[in-house]
Amino acid sequence: MYFNVYRNKKMGRAWYMDDSTEDQRLEHHRNPPKFISMRELYKVSGVEYFSEINFILNENIDLLEKIKKERNYTYEDELTCSKECLPNYEEKIKSFFQEHLHTDEEIRLVLQGSGYFDVRDTNDEWIRIEVTPGDLLIIPKGIYHRFTLDMNNFIKAKRYFVGEPVWTPHNRPADEMPCRKQYLAKMNGLKA
Numbered sequence: 085m086y087f088n089v090y091r092n093k094k095m096g097r098a099w100y101m102d103d104s105t106e107d108q109r110l111e112h113h114r115n116p117p118k119f120i121s122m123r124e125l126y127k128v129s130g131v132e133y134f135s136e137i138n139f140i141l142n143e144n145i146d147l148l149e150k151i152k153k154e155r156n157y158t159y160e161d162e163l164t165c166s167k168e169c170l171p172n173y174e175e176k177i178k179s180f181f182q183e184h185l186h187t188d189e190e191i192r193l194v195l196q197g198s199g200y201f202d203v204r205d206t207n208d209e210w211i212r213i214e215v216t217p218g219d220l221l222i223i224p225k226g227i228y229h230r231f232t233l234d235m236n237n238f239i240k241a242k243r244y245f246v247g248e249p250v251w252t253p254h255n256r257p258a259d260e261m262p263c264r265k266q267y268l269a270k271m272n273g274l275k276a
């Protein structure tokens with residue numbers, strides 16, 4: 085964690101979700117809303133959040149380079165999610181929102197637009213993380229999660245990866261996968 089050396093000016097927003105079946109692109113707050121800080125988010129999910137990494141404003145590029153180097157993110161590309169830019173849009177949007185895990189970290193730096201990453205906390209409750217330009221989110225391997233666009237229907241993000249990318253989602257249940265077991269063991273360690 086970089087909290088000691090890097091203090092976000094922008095705190096980022098995350099909250100526990102309601103269980104309504106309304107449009108997935110709405111905010112889905114509980115009543116009353118229950119927000120969670122990024123520090124808490126890390127403790128209950130292992131998700132890491134950095135903000136204000138902005139190529140246009142030339143902000144915190146050195147931090148990004150440091151993270152890339154330390155974590156060996158050797159691959160990068162860009163992904164635009166919109167009806168116009170994403171081939172098989174409807175199908176992709178559906179599969180992004182299907183609860184799944186990966187055998188590797190999911191690393192996204194938002195360049196334009198916005199959306200929500202939902203992650204399961206250690207009590208298996210959904211937390212919704214809002215992402216906007218400059219936000220870097222690192223979703224650990226083995227955590228159940230999903231992604232949705234918001235009502236603006238547009239996001240452009242950089243994706244990073246260690247080595248040759250594997251984007252394969254393993255839909256829940258995937259409890260027997262080694263990466264899942266390792267993730268749970270790591271979370272137990274964080275709590276201790």
Ligand SMILES: CSCCC(=O)C(=O)O
Nearest residue numbers: 163165180192231239241
């Ligand atoms: C913000 S990137 C779009 C979503 C995505 O890449 C994913 O869910 O894997």
Ligand SMILES: [Fe+2]
Nearest residue numbers: 186190229253
């Ligand atoms: Fe994913």
